[in-house]
Amino acid sequence: MTTFVHELISHSAQRSPEAVALQIKNDQFSYAQLNENVTKVAQAYVTLSITQGDRIGVYLAKTQENVLSMFACSLLGAIFVPINPVLKALQVHYIANDCQIKLLITNRARLTALTPLLSEFSALRTIIVIDANEQEIEKIACPTTIKILSWQFFITQRKSNNNLKSSISPNDIAAILYTSGSTGQPKGIMLSHTNIVLGAKSVSQYLQQTAHDNILAVLPLSFDYGLNQLTSCFLVGAKCVLLDYLLANDVIKAISKYEITGLAAVPPLWIQLTKVNWPKNTTHSVRYFTNSGGVLPLKTLAALRQNMPQAKPYLMYGLTEAFRSSFLSPLEIDTRPNSMGKAIPHAEILVVRDDGSSCDDDEVGELVHIGPLVTLGYWQNEVATAERFKVTPKQAINKEKTRLAVFSGDYVKRDAEGFLYFIARKDTMIKTSGYRVSPTELESVLLQCPQVDETAIIAIPSAALGQSIIALIVTSNHDQQSSKVSIIKHCQRQLPNYMIPREIIFLTELPRNANGKVDTNSLKMNYNKASDLI
Secondary structure (H helix, E strand, O other): OOOOOOHHHHHHHHHOOOOEEEEEOOEEEEHHHHHHHHHHHHHHHHHOOOOOOOEEEEOOOOOHHHHHHHHHHHHHOOEEEEOOOOOOHHHHHHHHHHOOOOEEEEOHHHHHHHHHHHHHOOOOOEEEEOOOOHHHHHOOOOOOOOEEEEHHHHHHOOOOOOOOOOOOOOOOEEEEEEEOOOOOOOEEEEEEHHHHHHHHHHHHHHHOOOOOOEEEEOOOOOOHHHHHHHHHHHHHOOEEEEOOOOOHHHHHHHHHHOOOOEEEEOHHHHHHHOOOOOOOOOOOOOOEEEEOOOOOOHHHHHHHHHHOOOOEEEEEEOOHHHOOOEEEOHHHOOOOOOOOEEEOOOOEEEEEOOOOOEOOOOOOEEEEEEOOOOOOOEOOOHHHHHHHEEEOOOOOOOOOOOOEEEEEEEEEEEOOOOOEEEEEEOOOOEEEOOEEEOHHHHHHHHOOOOOOOEEEEEEEEEOOOEEEEEEEEEOOOOOHHHHHHHHHHHHHHHOOHHHOOOEEEEOOOOOEOOOOOEOHHHHHHHHOOOHHHO
8 A cells, every 4th residue: 555655656666667657858767767766866865864854955847856856755754845946046045944955956057046045045955966067066156064966976875775764654744845825935835645645546536547647747846736747647657747848839749749648737828728729639648637726717628628629627626735625527517617516535625604613505605624635734834834724623524633624715605516616715815827926925025126115916817827916016216117127127036937027007105094004905906907907
């Protein structure tokens, strides 16, 4: 029985050692090769004195080294921290210090961007660069407290007799995934081995995945939805095709080239895919596609079904704090296309009032997720954990005394047949391009720009992005055009693309309420009519 993250690979290697586990461009790696390489990386970790509980940051695109680095952690009981490769130095610096990353694995280009801040990485002791040789490593300026190694040197220093035995438990932390909260900096969500393995089992069960599937992974592996493409694939012994795409056409070409049977994406990518040409017979192999990370517009769903007529669509809802909560069966899409569906396997969903009592049919309440997919809380953030992870309501059927429930912060309702419908979010989180963005975090970056005196961030509906970010700015610079250029350049230096405001609007002052706080509700009402800006 598969219990730990590394066993997702090792058990498939035992069953089908020669089956292809990973395809990256024209390179293929069998399950036997992948399992052997994971062991080598784990042995090399021991040489660097990595032990149980240490955090290892992986700041890479989709490469074999990325996959090996994450799964090798499980053999030692170390904790992998996948970092979205589009994040900039400031965001990486925050994550590394927040969870005290001891070892960082990256490439030359990303290390170059991090170099000015390396002296401020408080716990970092070693950096491994996957695409540099020893001569190139010697030329990299680095604080004396941090050692830089090439990947090749790192692997050759391993000892085959290094002890990989650990006393890990299924409920120990396996990974920390960072996701923005409604206020402040990103929060690290702690996932246990059970969370990850059972999540893979749940998804592979309702998608009916088998060893014959070729699954296309286009989403970031730092995203629970993206990571699950790997884990569910490895669980059943299927082939996972890793793709870092630039254009929607790259995805379509990959579907045809690798005879993809299943793929997952977020609404912005699906929308892009409907706007390009699909050559005839491109999708003959696709048997399912899935959506999460936001509502998929019905016209987009219709276009996708037209381009993939034989494929079954699965519309899913979830939050990283509980992996995934519900999915709408393909059999129900024509009947109730606006529904979130019902609970996934291994999850129980309640809809509750503010007092914790159960809502009646069609009564709006908060979605509460119960069961073994509920994660371990936020890394070293007891206040935020207590706000989101609470005692399981008494009416839960599968109540486990040792587990907490996740209160989602989302308002939903459930009809008489048990189908869920999303109503609205309780907090101010912006969801754009499949990512969650904290307005507070974005405002703090903007306020570092000299041209910005005050700022407020709002979001307006966008068919392409889910929500489009607007920055409302007060500036003392009378040349607004030059200010706008400076602000945009500042954002491009400091933020990933999905966080950069789509529009900048200058105001003489920000409206405030009676308590002196910025009246964001007033701003939203005024600018929700500005949809023609996007």
